[in-house]
Amino acid sequence: MNQRENVMAVYRGEQPDYYGDLMAAVDFILDPLFVQDALIPQDGKEYRDSWGTVKVFLPGSPGPHPHLTSENVVVKDIEKWEQQMVVPDIENLDWTQARETAAQIDRNEKLACFFYPGGLFERSHFLQGVEVGLMNYLEYPDETAAMLRVIADHKMAYIRKVAEETHPDIIFYHDDWGTKQNLFLPPQVWRDIIKPLQKEIADTIHECGMIYMHHADCILEPIVEDLVEIGVDIWQGVIAQNDIVKIQALTKGKLAMIGGIDGPKIDMENITEEEIRKEVRRAIDTYCPAGRFYPSIPNGVCFREWNNEIFMDELSKYGREYAQKHPIA
Template sequence: MTRKENLLAAIHRTGPEWVPNGMENTIRLYPPILERPLSAGKDAFGCIWDLTEGAVGGTYSREGDHILHDLKDWKNVVKFPDVEMFDWEYVQNQVGNLNRDEFLFEGFVEMGLFERSYLLLGMENALINYMLEPELMFELVSAIADYKIKFIQKFDDMIDLDMVWFGDDWGSQHNLLIPPDKWREIIKPNLKRVYDCMKERGIIINQHSCGKIEDVFGDVVELGADMWNMCQPCNNLKKMKNEYGDRISFHGGIDSQFVLNAPDASVEGIIEEVKLRITEMAPGGGYIAGPSHTIPSHKPELLEAFYGAIDEYGGSAYKK
C-alpha cells in the first residue's frame, strides 16, 4: 500500500495499514487570493488585518475595524470578489509536475461562513445579530455560502481537487461561540449547500474547526463531512470517536496547548500524549495523527519526539 493509498484508507476507514502522520502525501494548494492575508492590510472584501511587528504570518482582525456597521445595509456594503478575476494560473503553477499517483491535492478554503460574517460585522456586533436578527443574518450567511460555492467550483475546475480544507472556527475552549440552535438555524442549512457542492464533484470534505464543538458535531456528521481537522482535546474525543467514528474520520487531537507547547514540555510527556491519542482514536481506521494546533518547533528534540512517537505507535497500531 502506498502512502497515498494508506491515507485514503484512513480517511474512508477501509483498513489502513498504519496511522498516517499528519497529512502525509497531501499537497495543500493555496488560492491566488488569501482571505486571511499574510501581511497587514485589506483582504479582498475590504476587511482590515493587522500583524504584530516582527512576526511572520499570524495576521489578526482588530475589533472596531469592521466594514459593516449596520446589518440592514449588508447588500449595499458587502462586495463579493469576482472569482473569475483571480490569478488561477498561479494555482496551476503550484501543481507543476507533481504526481497525482503520490499526492492528494487539497484546496485551502479559509474564513468560512461564521468567520466571514464576524469579519464583516466585527465579533461583538455579529454575535448580537446572530441572537437578535437571525433572519438578516441568514441572508448574509447565505450570500457568503453562495460565494464559497462559486469559489470552490472555480478552484476545482482549474485543479481537479481531491479534497478541500474548509476552515471555520465555531468554538471557544469551553463552548460554541453561538448557541447550538442559532448554529442550526443559520449556519447549518448554508453549510449543507457548500457540502453538497463538494459532494457533487467527488471532493473529500475536510472540515476544520477549532474549539469545543461537541454540541453540533452530530450535525456536521449528518451533513456529510468526511473528516474533522484539529480535534482539540477540549472536546471529549474518545466519546466522539466511539459515537461517530464509523461515519467520520479525525485528524489531529495531540494536545498542542498543554503538552506540545507547554512551558514544561518534555520528550516523555509528548510520547505519552501521542500514544494515548493513537490508542483512543486509531481503532477501526479513521484517524490521521497530528497536533491539535501548532507543533513544538522551538525545540528540535521535542519535534523529533513528536514525529518519532507517531511513527512508532502509528506504525504498529494495526499490526496483530
C-alpha cells in the same frame, strides 16, 4: 503502501501500514484570493482584504489578522448589510500559480488539497467584529441569515471555479465554530442559520468530486451529528477537550477525524521526553480502535523544535507499531 494509499486506507476503514497525520500526505494548492489578501507587508500597518476587512501583519507574528474597530468594520449596521458589504469578484483572478502547483503534484503519491480559509462564521465576524457579530446572530437572525446566504453563494461559485481550474482531491475548508470550552453560538442558532448553508456548500464540494475536510480546532461536540448530516467527510483539528470516544460512538464511523493529541500539553518548557511520548501513545491507544482516526496535534506541530522532534518520532514509531499489533479484521 505510499503516503496516499496509507491515509486512504484509514479513510476507508481498511488496514493501514501505520497511523499518522493525514496532513503529511497532502500537497497544498493555495487559494489565489487568500494569497492576494495575505500578501501584505509585515509592518503593522492597516490594509483591507478583498472583502474590505482591515488587517495588520505585526512584526514577529505568524501572519496577518483582522484589526477591527467600530469605525473601520465593513458592516456597521446589519439592517443595511446589502448597501455595505461588497462581494469579491472571482472572474479576474490569476489562477496561473494554482494551476501550475496542482499540475506538479504526484497524485499517485499525495492528495492535492485546496486550502480554503474564512468560512461563513469567520467571514461574518470579520465583516462586523466578533462582539457585534455574535449579538447579531441572536438579535437579527433574519438579516444575518440573508447576509450569509450571499456569502455562501459566493463560496459555492468559487468552489466550482476551484474544481474547474485545479481539480483538487480535498477542499480544506476553515471555519472555527467554537473555543476550547464551547461553541460560539447556541447549537440551535448554529443549526438555524449556518447549518442549511453549510449543507449546500458540502453538496457543492461533493458534486465537484472532492472530499470535504473541515478545519475547526475547537469544541464541536454538541453538533457532531450535524456534521455527519451536512456531509463533512473529515474533521481536522479535533482537540482533546472534546469527548472524542463519545463522538466516535455518536457518529458511528461516518466522520473521519484528525487530532486527539493535546499539543499545548506537550509543547512546553520543562517537560520530559517520556511525557511527550506518553501523550502520543495515549491518543493512539484511545482513539484509533474506533477506526478512521488520524492521530495528530490539531495545529500540526509543536512550535518548540526539541518537543516536535520527539512528538514526530513517537508518532512515526508507535503509529506503525499500533497498526501492526491491532490489525483490522
